[in-house]
Amino acid sequence: MSSYEDRLKALREELASRRLAGFVIPLTDEHMSEYVGEYAQRLSWLTGFQGSAGAAAVLSEEAAIFTDGRYTIQVREQVDGKHWEYVGVPATSIAEWLAEHTDNGARIGYDPWLHTRQWVKSAEKALAEKGAELVAVDTNPIDAVWPDKPLPSDAKLIVHDDSYAGKSSAQKRQEMADEMADANIDAAVLAALDSIAWTLNVRGADVDHTPVALAYAIVHKDATADLYVDPDKMNDDVLRHLGNGVRVHERSAFRGSLAGLKGKKVIADPERAVSAIFQALDDAGATIMPQTEPAVLPKAIKNAAELQGSRDSHERDGAALVRFLHWLSLEAPKGGVTEMSAAKRLQEFRSENALLRDLSFDTISGAGPHAALPHYRVTEESSIPLEMDQIYLVDSGGQYPDGTTDVTRTIIVGTPTDEMRDRFTRVLKGHIALATAIFPQGTRGSQLDSFARMHLWQAGLDYGHGTGHGVGAYLGVHEGPQRISAANYPGSGWDEPLHAGMILSNEPGYYKAGEYGIRIENLVAIEEREIEGGEATMLGFETLTFAPIDHKLIDTSLLTQAERDWVDGYHADVIARIGPQLDDATAAWLGEVCAPLD
Incomplete structure (x- = not known):
């Protein structure tokens, strides 16, 4: 079956043979995983969508694909609008869309191994109000029409x-x-x-x-x-x-x-x-x-061995990233570097370390307008060259037996505009505000999220993703229950207070659609802080990630003295931790880009 249109037609025929008026296709597996094996990529096979979060619903005459704001542009590039309606979530839920588009007496199928009980209850209620029925299937109908469906991995434990x-x-x-x-x-x-x-x-x-x-x-x-x-x-x-x-x-x-x-x-x-x-x-x-x-x-609460492993893996990973950034500083201005070739070169630098087991996710390698897509996934077809006076954003990480890394750096190739420097510096100020935050035990991530946004808010700006996600110890690069996000989920597993030992990302950003994007991401570990004269148990963040922050994008006039001191101190740590792992030329370059701010 060569076309996505043929696949959709085949699914509809299969549904009709089962007396189903529709079917729901989530992007997950039997374990509610965020990232899934090839055998479970049913949404991608059916629609062509390559994002990491989404779902679809197919009816006999209509079909819709559901994505959040991260994928507004990507879904339109990858999924044919002639056959699929683009629906934004959470503004519209799958259950709401089904209830609006199904007829009285319709039987809508779902795979009970791919949905939570709560989703089933909410969908049943919405359909019942229209006189429709939600029906659990014994076998997934997509599997029946996917002729070359991959088998689950047979890799050894x-x-x-x-x-x-x-x-x-x-x-x-x-x-x-x-x-x-x-x-x-x-x-x-x-x-x-x-x-x-x-x-x-x-x-x-x-x-x-x-x-x-x-x-x-x-x-x-x-x-x-x-x-x-x-x-x-x-x-x-x-x-x-x-x-x-x-x-x-x-x-x-x-x-x-x-x-x-x-x-x-x-x-x-x-x-x-x-x-x-x-x-x-x-x-x-x-x-x-x-x-x-x-x-x-x-x-989520890492013990001493896991924390030390994370520190060690970040120092090795930081050396690979610094080698890449040095290479990029030499090659990008010459022309000929593309988003794809840059991502491959970064992976090569990481692979020089024998302890690397895998990347921790597909590298986000975005130039110019692609940098404005927070979860952009470069392909051979989408890859564009890095051009002069353009921002390049690279979000990447590695899996090592002692730790998982995730780091984003935003680089200017050439000369930035004043607006780019203003936006970058506001993101940096937010990053520093969160990195230096002191907060009492029992604090939730939702209470800290505004620290990272306040300098953007002062200019009437914001970003549409969370500020921090949990990270595992040689496990998932996204891990719950810890997070730093404006979203608050009282009573849910995501409402967990922050605890010493948890590892999170600190990644505020700014995205100007069609032009450029900015994100500065380090991983941090929560640690107890002794406050002289203090009475409460207080917590703060230990920074784990060490790589230079692009001086050319910083408007120092917007920084306070304390913020300047943080940048200079951070860069001194980068030199101390990463410098000894580098060859002389790269170490000299690192010394230049990590010099104190003018």
């Missing part, structure tokens, strides 16, 4: 050494078991792939850029666990590592095993466990405890 993890799997399971026993809970379902990897101290290669394996797990109050994974993915090293406390089963046995929890009190996470898991537990007669998986918070 690997042991994540305790020296990196800081705690053994047995210790982690015991701590979970103690908490469950205190709450009179019998078991916890782990559906999130990073929860399983962290709990069992294993890693995998089943999802691009995220070192996890396709599996499910159930942890019991006696500290034992059941792991459900393709047996071909196991080896003797992993089996020895897991020991007698972890029973290994076929992944396909997971659904049936839930029936064995009859009469038990079982944790199932409403945000991470799909509707099908809740339904199976209900059918089994288990008492469901709808709460966050017990791995989520301890995974």
Whole structure:
């Protein structure tokens, strides 16, 4: 099937054969993952959309693709508007659109392994008001019309050494078991792939850029666990590592095993466990405890070994980025460097380090107008050259056995305009305000978000994404429950207070559509701060990322003396930490670009 039009037609024929008037296609997998394996890229196969967040709904005569403001331009470039209506979320939800476009008596299908229970309830309610019905399918109809659908990855699991993890799997399971026993809970379902990897101290290669394996797990109050994974993915090293406390089963046995929890009190996470898991537990007669998986918070609060690993990995990663920025300073003004060639060259610099396991996400390499797309993904078709007097934004990271990195730098090739310097400096001031913030224990990220925006607000400006996301320890580059965002979710897993040990990004930005974009991103770790004479337990941020900030884009007249001192101090740290890893020419260049501000 060569065209997306043919694929849409084939899906409609399949739906008709199942007596379905429509079907919903989310971009996720059976674990509610943000990034998914090729086998689960149903939305991309059907529509051509290459973004990392979105969904679609197909009816017999209409179809819509749902994306947020990050992908307004990208979705129109990649998805044919003749066949698809572009719908913005959260202004319009999938359930609302379906209710508006379906007829009385219509049967709308959904895959219960790809949606949360809450989504199912809201969609059922919206459709019921129109006399329509939401119907769970036994098998996904897209899989039936996708002739060359990739198989799930068969990559082997690997042991994540305790020296990196800081705690053994047995210790982690015991701590979970103690908490469950205190709450009179019998078991916890782990559906999130990073929860399983962290709990069992294993890693995998089943999802691009995220070192996890396709599996499910159930942890019991006696500290034992059941792991459900393709047996071909196991080896003797992993089996020895897991020991007698972890029973290994076929992944396909997971659904049936839930029936064995009859009469038990079982944790199932409403945000991470799909509707099908809740339904199976209900059918089994288990008492469901709808709460966050017990791995989520301890995974987010890094121990001493994980924090040190993050520091070490950032210093290695920073050296690769500095080598790239030096190369770029020489080559970009000559012409001939493109977004794609720059991204490939940066990956080559990272790959010179034998500890690199993967990138932590597809590099965002955006020149000029593409830099104004916060989640731009360069392709051979979209790649444009870096031109003089134009901004270039590069957001990238690496996966190392001791840490995960994520860093954004905004570079001017040539000479910036006064407006570019003003906007960049306001973003920098916001970055510094957050980096130097002191706040009491119990503070939530939503309370800090305005620190990063206030200097943009003073000029009538803002940006449309969150300011900070959590980052894992050789795990997901996006990790909950910590975040710094204007959005507030009272009572949800995203409402978690910030704790010492959590790692977050600090990444304010500014984007002028069609012209340029700016973002300055470092990763930071939360640490306790001693305040002389203070009475409350206070927290602050330790900066983990070290790479130069482009002096040419800074309007020093907008900086306070304290902000100038921060920039100079930060650059002195960059020289001290990164300089010794560089050749003489690159080290000399680094000394120049990290010199004190004029």
